[in-house]
Amino acid sequence: MGNLDINIDDIQPALSYDPIPDGKYLAEVIASEVVPTKAGNGRILKLTFSLLQGDYMGRKVFQNLNIENPSEKAQAIALGQLSGLCRAVGKSGIVADSMELHEIPLYIDVRTEPAQGEYSAKNKVTNYTSSKKTTAAPTGEPNYNNDPLPF
Numbered sequence: 001m002g003n004l005d006i007n008i009d010d011i012q013p014a015l016s017y018d019p020i021p022d023g024k025y026l027a028e029v030i031a032s033e034v035v036p037t038k039a040g041n042g043r044i045l046k047l048t049f050s051l052l053q054g055d056y057m058g059r060k061v062f063q064n065l066n067i068e069n070p071s072e073k074a075q076a077i078a079l080g081q082l083s084g085l086c087r088a089v090g091k092s093g094i095v096a097d098s099m100e101l102h103e104i105p106l107y108i109d110v111r112t113e114p115a116q117g118e119y120s121a122k123n124k125v126t127n128y129t130s131s132k133k134t135t136a137a138p139t140g141e142p143n144y145n146n147d148p149l150p151f
Helices: 072-088
Strands: 023-036 043-051 060-068 106-113 122-130
Touching: 023 060, 043 072, 060 072, 060 122, 072 106, 072 122
Parallel strands: none
Antiparallel strands: 023 043, 023 106, 043 060, 106 122
16 A cells, blocks of 8 residues: 555546547647657657647647658658648748747648557558648639648
């Protein structure tokens, strides 16, 4: 038996991090950091997105991008994803700091990656699109695309 002496009425319950359903969600980057890879031979951009509306408002989705990696393929995939994210939030040219991507609404396509070995199923961001209406499509539907936005 252990003495806790903690008033749980003053503490919010922990949120579930079970995967959310696949779909397109309005979100924003709320945290980012660049860390070395576990092997120490590259760098990872760790992104935290917060969902901005709907049933999952406030939930977090995490994405790691291998921005420097000995595997040229892994690095090319990550840099392509970073390019899509930058374009979706209206950034072009040189992005000097990941903070430039924060607090700008965009749509993220979320897919569930199945459990593998000791790891549980998790969400993965597969695409980024602007939350700004750029032009009307011929059907009258808004056209959300990855074109840079003039600010």
